[in-house]
Amino acid sequence: MKKTFRLEGLDCANCAMKIENAVKKIEGVDEASVNFMTTKLSIRADRENMPEILKETEKTVKQLEPDVDMVKA
Numbered sequence: 001m002k003k004t005f006r007l008e009g010l011d012c013a014n015c016a017m018k019i020e021n022a023v024k025k026i027e028g029v030d031e032a033s034v035n036f037m038t039t040k041l042s043i044r045a046d047r048e049n050m051p052e053i054l055k056e057t058e059k060t061v062k063q064l065e066p067d068v069d070m071v072k073a
Contacts, residue, residue, distance in 0.1 A: 001044070001045060001046065001047040001050055002042060002043070002044045003042070003043050003050065003054065004040055004041070004042045004043075004073040005040070005041045005042075005043075005070045005071060005072055005073055006039055006040055006041075006070075006071045006072075006073045007019070007034065007039045007040070007041055007061065007068050007069070007070060007071075008039070008068065008069040008070075008071050009065070009067045009068040009069055010034075010036065010039045010065065010068050013036045015064070015065050015068070016034040016035075016036040016039075017034070018064050018065075019034050019041065019060070019061055019064055019065065019068075020032055020033055020034040020041075022060045022064060023041070023043065023057050023060060023061075026053055026056050026057060026060065028045050028046065028049040028052070028053050029043060029044070029045050029053055030044045030045050030046075031043070031044040032044070040073060041057075041061075041070065043057060057070070058070050
C-alpha cells in the first residue's frame with residue numbers, strides 16, 4: 001500500500017533528505033521518498049502496519065522539523 005502526503009512548510013532540501021532517511025528507518029516501511037520540489041512524501045508499507053507507521057512518521061517529521069506539517073495529498 002502506498003500513501004502520499006504534502007509536507008507543508010518544508011523549505012530546505014537538506015531537511016527533506018533528513019526526513020526521507022529517518023522515515024526509511026521506521027520499522028515496517030518498505031520504501032519512502034521525499035520530493036523537495038513538490039514537497040511530497042511517499043510511503044510504501046503493508047496495509048495492516050500503515051496506521052502505526054503513519055503515527056511514527058508524523059512524530060519523526062515533527063521531531064526533525066517542528067514547523068513542517070504532514071497533510072494528506
